[in-house]
Amino acid sequence: EAEVAQSPRYKITEKSQAVAFWCDPISGHATLYWYRQILGQGPELLVQFQDESVVDDSQLPKDRFSAERLKGVDSTLKIQPAELGDSAMYLCASSVRDRDTGELFFGEGSRLTVL
Amino acid sequence: RKEVEQDPGPFNVPEGATVAFNCTYSNSASQSFFWYRQDCRKEPKLLMSVYSSGNEDGRFTAQLNRASQYISLLIRDSKLSDSATYLCVVNDYKLSFGAGTTVTVRA
Numbered sequence: 001e002a003e004v005a006q007s008p009r010y011k012i013t014e015k016s017q018a019v020a021f022w023c024d025p026i027s028g029h030a031t032l033y034w035y036r037q038i039l040g041q042g043p044e045l046l047v048q049f050q051d052e053s054v055v056d057d058s059q060l061p062k063d064r065f066s067a068e069r070l071k072g073v074d075s076t077l078k079i080q081p082a083e084l085g086d087s088a089m090y091l092c093a094s095s096v097r098d099r100d101t102g103e104l105f106f107g108e109g110s111r112l113t114v115l
Numbered sequence: 116r117k118e119v120e121q122d123p124g125p126f127n128v129p130e131g132a133t134v135a136f137n138c139t140y141s142n143s144a145s146q147s148f149f150w151y152r153q154d155c156r157k158e159p160k161l162l163m164s165v166y167s168s169g170n171e172d173g174r175f176t177a178q179l180n181r182a183s184q185y186i187s188l189l190i191r192d193s194k195l196s197d198s199a200t201y202l203c204v205v206n207d208y209k210l211s212f213g214a215g216t217t218v219t220v221r222a
Contacts, residue, residue, distance in 0.1 A: 041214050042214045043202075044212070102206055103149075108158050
């Protein structure tokens with residue numbers, strides 16, 4: 001079982017509905033990432049936090065996606081409204097600090113299906 | 116051109132065989148490189164870092180060719196448990212993942 005906790009594991013929703021995913025990183029890990037992985041593709045970074053601050057959200061579709069890490073610990077990723085193309089695995093990862101070591105610890109992911 | 120490109124495979128090999136595959140990257144300024152392993156419907160996990168001088172960890176060998184901008188992963192004496200998707204990760208200003216190379220080891 002992954003040390004990074006994510007919920008829900010599975011979510012089925014209809015388009016135009018709101019969806020939220022939660023992530024609790026490994027204790028002490030300052031850097032938190034949200035990735036999206038479409039079947040057959042590699043993970044794509046959506047947003048990166050350093051403590052409570054966003055350091056990279058250049059690939060986050062801000063018209064419908066939002067992410068927060070208010071106290072620098074756990075994090076929430078929200079989609080509103082969901083679209084069919086949002087169906088994917090949403091992976092949360094954490095690392096001790098920035099990307100230098102390249103070692104990210106991933107959660108088991110939240111699989112979203114939009115109908 | 117994608118930042119990181121991998122041959123998707125699949126590479127179907129018998130147990131005990133050697134399998135090798137490459138990953139090319141577009142940014143010549145990339146600083147560091149990694150291989151991750153992802154089992155079916157599981158999360159990615161770090162397999163090994165790739166150093167300029169090459170890196171070996173048991174049956175796995177990773178190499179970097181900066182001149183041609185690619186990294187490679189070689190698996191010797193393949194085991195059934197090596198069946199997975201291997202993701203190439205390149206660190207420039209962010210960690211960029213390739214789409215993965217699928218390896219299936221058959222008995």
